Amino acid sequence: MSIREQIASLEELSAIDVEIRRIDELLEKQKKGLSGMQSEVKGLEDRLKADREMLVAMERTRSELMTEARQMTQQIDKSREKLGRSRNERESNAAQREVEELRKLLRDREDEVERLNNATNAARAAIEDADGKRTTIAGDLAGTAPGITTSLSELEAERAVFAENRVKVVARLPNILYRRYQSIRTRRPVAIARTTDGTCMGCHVSVPPMMFQKMRRMHEFEQCPNCLRILYYHAPDAAPASAPDPSRA
Numbered sequence: 171m172s173i174r175e176q177i178a179s180l181e182e183l184s185a186i187d188v189e190i191r192r193i194d195e196l197l198e199k200q201k202k203g204l205s206g207m208q209s210e211v212k213g214l215e216d217r218l219k220a221d222r223e224m225l226v227a228m229e230r231t232r233s234e235l236m237t238e239a240r241q242m243t244q245q246i247d248k249s250r251e252k253l254g255r256s257r258n259e260r261e262s263n264a265a266q267r268e269v270e271e272l273r274k275l276l277r278d279r280e281d282e283v284e285r286l287n288n289a290t291n292a293a294r295a296a297i298e299d300a301d302g303k304r305t306t307i308a309g310d311l312a313g314t315a316p317g318i319t320t321s322l323s324e325l326e327a328e329r330a331v332f333a334e335n336r337v338k339v340v341a342r343l344p345n346i347l348y349r350r351y352q353s354i355r356t357r358r359p360v361a362i363a364r365t366t367d368g369t370c371m372g373c374h375v376s377v378p379p380m381m382f383q384k385m386r387r388m389h390e391f392e393q394c395p396n397c398l399r400i401l402y403y404h405a406p407d408a409a410p411a412s413a414p415d416p417s418r419a
């Protein structure tokens with residue numbers, strides 16, 4: 171395989187790799203968008219579950235406190251009756267103390283119920299808010315997911331065609347050249363560069379004149395001393411003003 175043929179194959183390979191890279195970037199972007207929405211829905215669902223469990227626990231506590239408060243009210247009534255029945259000052263004082271202590275306990279329960287009322291109202295509002303958000307995002311997801319999935323499979327199919335062609339082109343290249351190409355590509359998206367006048371068109375730095383002269387004879391590949399891309403000579407394009415060659419039409 172002549173250097174010229176190898177150059178043609180390298181250029182073909184590089185063009186395929188540019189396309190594959192473009193497709194991979196699109197694939198990644200779309201997958202990210204999809205998984206971002208999915209994880210947002212998941213996050214809201216987790217939060218809703220936790221908030222609903224907390225709400226149930228607060229409501230249970232509140233109803234227990236209300237039962238206690240009712241029992242205390244009954245006890246206060248009983249103690250009041252006792253106060254009415256008291257026969258001496260000692261009994262009367264004891265009953266009075268009992269009523270006061272029970273009233274204080276009742277007030278504590280009532281305060282706690284009030285606090286829980288506020289907390290459950292706030293929790294209900296937060297749940298409603300998160301549920302609304304979840305519904306909106308889940309709706310968006312349901313609307314866009316089929317489109318994204320279709321476009322993902324189209325891109326995968328397009329990529330598969332390029333990948334298949336790539337295998338054929340790689341098979342034409344000398345192994346050592348391909349390995350060099352791949353190793354440069356781990357650092358740079360495009361591993362090859364042309365030169366027409368001694369300047370590397372990859373990094374726009376001039377190569378040593380001796381190296382350029384050798385390249386012009388097209389016996390072997392060079393590597394740009396600056397960007398390390400595989401560098402090869404490309405004859406200047408015909409002047410744009412010249413008429414097209416009719417024999418090549």
Ligand SMILES: [Zn+2]
Nearest residue numbers: 370373394397
């Ligand atoms: Zn260069």
